[in-house]
Amino acid sequence: MGTIQKNNIIETLKDSQKAFWLILFVIDIIFIFLCLQGILNEYFAHVLVVINIYLILSISLNLVMGFTGLLNLSHIALFGVGAYTSALMIMNGYSYLLSLLLAMLLPGVFAVLLMFATRKLKSDYLMLVTFGFSFLLYSIFISWTSLTRGPLGLNNIPKISFFDFTIYSTNQFLVFSTIMAIVSIIIIYNITKSSFGRLLQAVRDDEISLKLLGKNIELIKFKAMFISGLFAGLAGSLFAHYSQYIEPNSFWIVDLIFLLTVLIVGGLASNRGAVFGVIIIMILNESLRLLPIPSEILGPTRQIIYALILILILLYRPKGIFGRIDLK
């Protein structure tokens, strides 16, 4: 929307867009400051770290799902590939930076391969097949016990350390993950506003006309999927080293529906929506903890609430809060 200057309503919207990012940034800094000063306890820092990881996930998924219009449900599996790659490499003695690099590249490559296999599909078909791909990877995480230790999961994953510097505390991780999240948001924001980003939107709106303008649609889709996969891998790596324990269930339907809900609530094809969606759902998520619910039914209750939100928003406001496009 950056290029639009003409009428006043849009002008205000554009301003509010700047204001949105600014307010968000300031609030973020205040929270981090409070955490670092020990005024807010470690639990807050933990929630903020989780928000940061989901921000990277949701904004990168929005790049393919919202902007390019590829209804891709494989993102959570790519997140898992990143997490496992990074964890296994570090546990086998490779350096963090190398692990991170591979943990980003591998999901990127997977994403491109998936796109290659599904390049003839659209809308709901694509959605179900990519969902199937998530299921495939999930079952590989579970079945390939010699590598992933199956349902037991990997534990004692080392903390992040590079250049003689190790991230020990949650607060340190908070700063690190915030930097990563902000960098990711800046990169993806600029992609979506670049001429390449415009091309992505054109792919979503009408492929045939775009082919006739001499654009190689498949290559564009591959690039978008690759970039999105890179960030999914980054988020996965952060997640693995932060929680120090990963298991297949972290990369399956619960988080998938969470991501989907986040994007639909926030609104597709809007970076603000992708960010706002994460924040609002996470606040809801954590405030449920305050209710007097026994912890063993907290999970299902939470998930029922996601599902209800998802269904209600589809019924009453399918474009979400900031969304501009209709789902086709």
Add this chain to the structure above:
Amino acid sequence: MTLLKIHNLKKSFGGVKALNGCNFNIEKNKITALIGPNGCGKSTLFNVINKLEYQESGTITFLNYNISKIRPYLVSELGISRTFQYPTLFENLTIRDHIEMAMFNDDQKFFKSFFIKLFGLKKNNDKKIIEILNLVGLEKPLNTLGSDLSYGQRKLLDLAIAIAHPHKLIMLDEPVAGINPKLRQKIKEILIKLKEMGETIIVIEHDMNFIMDIADHVYVMESGQNLVEGKPKEIQNNKKVLEAYLGE
């Protein structure tokens, strides 16, 4: 000089033979018109040239390249622009976006476009864009979204896109179908102006008067085959053509 040569093209959908061995030679710097009753295969021919469909047999040669089997975007890169009878625009993009995408092809380069955005190096192309919009007479702010345009404006923008895209040949699919007489006159003037500028144009059209005024050469198609060809005047009085049209 022949720009586009089509030889013995065949294409069928199920049992229907949409193209059944048709041959065309499109001359440079001329307006060639393609007429024929509904369902005679004109639009299929366009789609096959653009590679939205692939032919079963026959060859298409453009600028001495054989474009029979290549992918659609390459056809476009070689320099064939086209418009649609019912243009589909990118609903969420502005007029400026449309024309810029048509003009430049380096937006596909990810890093280049990313760094241009990041460092704010984007050039202002508005002057060129307005030039093209003036040529087709679309007077709308550059920020108007595709979804906010009327049918007539969409057709004009579609034409502007075809002109903006680097091309050697423009293919127009029913440029004046469903358009009011005033705009029709305007489009006629635009096409004549384009021809004077040295463009090569193929046009599908039903409106015989329109064709008579602009075309240098006319091909008449029926059932996926050539029926007759010639100068507009010769076609107008040809018995076969009258039969094909009146017999329908």
Add this chain to the structure above:
Amino acid sequence: MQLLFNSVVAGSIYALVAIGFSLIFQTNRFMHFAHGSAVVFSAYIAFHFFSLSNSLLIAIIATLILSSILGYLMHLLIYYPLQKKKSSSVILLIASFGILFLIDNGLLLYFGSGIKNINYFGPLRGMEFFGALITKPQLIIVLSSLLCLIFIYLLMTKTKLGRNLRAVADNNDLANIMGIESKKYMALSFIIGSVLASVAGVLIALEQTLSINMGTTYMIKGFTGAIIGGVNSVPASILGSYIVGLAENFGVWFLPSQFKEAISFILLFLFLLYKPNGLFGIDKSSRK
């Protein structure tokens, strides 16, 4: 031989899931992914009523009734309002993911995550049958799904109801003009589909221990079967489902058995790449 038989058992259940899915897809033009949770729902309900009453008959009847009510409610409360707003098939699909999640977690809340087993037949002894070991519930699975498939076939081809359903599937608008009330038939397809799902659910409950996740698993298998066969045709999806069953069980010749899940996927991707409309599919789908 054993492998062949196992394939047939697995394929029978997939086929039951797949035809319900494909029936609903044809009349409603969207992918009802929550169909998988209708299967788990039925399995749990069957388990529940069986442990309450200790009578298989009561359990089956209760399951059939409750499951068709569930199917109808999904249509009435969620899908129909969305369809009335002319929502795209993608929105309906996402909604169905929501429903799947809702039902699965509802079940989890109510039943807990413990292991559930009907154990109706006691300790199982296999019977020798052309050199393959077959247990009684497996035999029941094959026979009853065969019966269901024949029943559906007759229903679709020989009755007025089936003809109207097919008319709605072929051309909704035209069917409306001809006085067939398509809304009614859309709801009906949900009920029939859910009944089929409930048969699958009961059969699964008879043979296996239950877990919440299996709905998604069966749905993916059923979906794969439907796609491989061609989602626009009921017989094709049945055949596709048996192919999935076969591929899974014979795939162990090529891949270690823990990668059983992967096999049907490799098949799915191959089909999507080279024959996206399925073996017998006609291209009138939403791929456009």
